[in-house]
Every structure is written in structure tokens, then in C-alpha cells.
Amino acid sequence: MVVESDGLLDESSLIAAPLPQEAVRVRLDKPRRDDLADLVYLADNRTVAANLATMPHPFTARDGRALIEKAGHDRPCTAVFAIRLKSTGRLIGIARYAAVEADGPVHVGYWLGEPFWGRGFATEAVHSLVDHAFTWHGMNELQGSCRVTNPASRRVLVKSGFQYRDQAMIRSIGAGGSVPIERYTLERAVWKSLKGWGQGQ
Template sequence: MVVESDGLLDESSLAAAPLPQEAVRVRLNKPRTDDLADLVFLANNKTVASNLSTMPHPFTALDGRAMIEKALRNQELNAGFAIRLKTTGRLIGLIRYANVEPGGPLHIGYWLGEPFWGKGYATEAVHALVDHAFTYTDAQELQGSCRVTNPASRRVLIKSGFQYRDQSMIRSIGAGGSVPIERYTLERAVWKSLKGWGQGL
């Protein structure tokens, strides 16, 4: 579930910070304007939009340009990346972390296009994002959430070390109203103990 902050934070730019470490089959890097066609094709999906908080449906080229521009304005506590297949370089989704509440935890959000579901790509991408967030920010806690009707996203969070916190409601533009979600947290200390991803997950 993507929970994004539309405001830009007064923090140092991430331009000089390394990109997230590559995973086995995916890499996270900056989205490009030539990703627009793939982005619109994958994002213009009612099922994808209804599992996220801020993605509209239908999703237009104008929405895609705005999403790419936002991801290119990375800040220390608000960074977005394209998820790409390493074999082809093709964009298959987006992932980000954002400081929604000043002084609060970083919220992570992610989505993949439907043709790429069920292959473990999201888990690889979340591992890389979590490592990046805890390595290049002072965040002590990350939060993630998923709709209660989205077991695949729940599995991604759990396999990434996140622990169940509670249930809540959130407005989803794509779903057309408020939907129940499960919220999960990952503390820096837990991340350190699980850093060799795959051990015990």
C-alpha cells in the first residue's frame, strides 16, 4: 500500500547517495521519461489501483508524468525508485519510502504490474529498499501496510521482516472510498538481526 507525502521535505538531496543495492533479479533506480508507456500500461489497472491509496483509475499519461517527476525529486526522507528487471531493464513497478508525519517512521509503498505478480520480484525490491532506507537515513522504524484482502502484499512484508501492528482504515482513490488495511512495522534493530535476507524468513 503506497502511503505518500505530496509535500517536499527540507532535507538534503539523495542525488549523491548511492542507489539501492541490486537484488538477484531486479534493480532499483531512477524512473525515466522513456518509461512512460510501460508505466501507464501497467498502472492503468483497476486491481492495482484499488490496492493502493493514491493511485487513480483510470491512470493517464498525465498521471504517469507526474509520478515520474515526483520520483525524480528524491529527498533524504522521501525517495522513489523504478523497479526494473535486470535482464531487460524494463520497468515493472515503483517503490518508495516517505516520511508522512514529521518525526515519525518512514512509510514504504510498492506496486508491480499484474504480469509480474507471483514471481518474488516485490520481495526482492522491498529488501533492497529497506536496506537503502536503514543505511542512508537515520530512520529507526519503517512502516508498511496492505489491504486485508491482499495476501500477496502481506507475504511480501512478512518475508521482509515486518511484524504485524494493527488494523486501520485508509482512503483509497482507486477503490473509491475507505478500505481496511493491516499495518506492519520493522525496527532498525530487527533489520540488523535479519540483514542476511533469507535467514529465517
């Protein structure tokens, strides 16, 4: 149920355009200091960390404060969002995109706390994340990846329009070594076609 980029995303991201980004049941907006308890509770999970490249385990309050602080730093083609339940405003995960190198590909990444897996929240969040990236930035392609052992994340990417590209190995801090991943891409033209098709129904 969790996915991240090829391990190249760092924690330095920002909310780069107008907020909030609304979906049906979730809202993407800026992480706040009062999210710290929920952030640490949900992120300090070995299963979550093992499915990501850069998340440490254990995930401490210090890690949470650093993520929240760096979320406010402005960088081009970069955004980090708290994924919140619209009904309560509670943080249930993190979604982000970032251009790892100048003129390099923009990678999407996300995770949800384990209590919120299997309810379709991740798909809603990734749809909103993709819409935000393509609406407010000029990139022509987004990239995403998931561990080969994570079919839920694969479904989220495919439902969001991403197409399989290849397999690779990345180092995962939480998994304690290298793990195989599947890499996916979504082109702006495909996104526009999917958006137009959805509006025509």
C-alpha cells in the same frame, strides 16, 4: 501483490542516495522519461489502483509524467524507485519510502504491474528498498501496510521482516472509498539482526 502506506504518501519523492540498488533479479533506480509507456500501461489497472491509497484510476500519461518529474525532487528520508528487471531493464513497478510529516514515521509503499505478480519480484524489491532506507538514512523504524484482502502483500511484508501492528481504515482512490488495512512495522534493530543472520549462513 501490491502494498502502500496508510494513504499518506504523496507522489513527491526522490532518489535520495547512491544508485542502483541491486537484488538478484530486479534493480531499483530512478524512473526515466522513456519509462512512460510501461509506467502508464502497468499502472492503468483497476486491480492495482484498488490495492493502493493514492493511485488514480484511470492512470494517464499526465499522471505518469508527473510521477517521473516529481521523482527527481529532493526531500529528506524519501526515495522513489523504478523496479526494473535486471535482465531487460524494463520497468515493472514502483517502490518508495517517505516520511510523511517532519519527525513522523517513514512509510514504505510499492506496486508491481499485474503481469509480474507471483514471481517473487516484489519481495526482492522490498528487501532492497528496506536496505536502502536503513543504510542511507537514520530512521529507527519503517512502516508498511496492505489491504486485508491482499494476502500476497502480507507475505511480502512478513518475508521482509515486518511485524504485524494493528488494523485500520484508509481511503483508497482506486477502490472508491474506505478499505480495511493491516499495518506493519520493521525496526532497525530487527533489520540488523536479520541481515546478520543471513550473512552467517
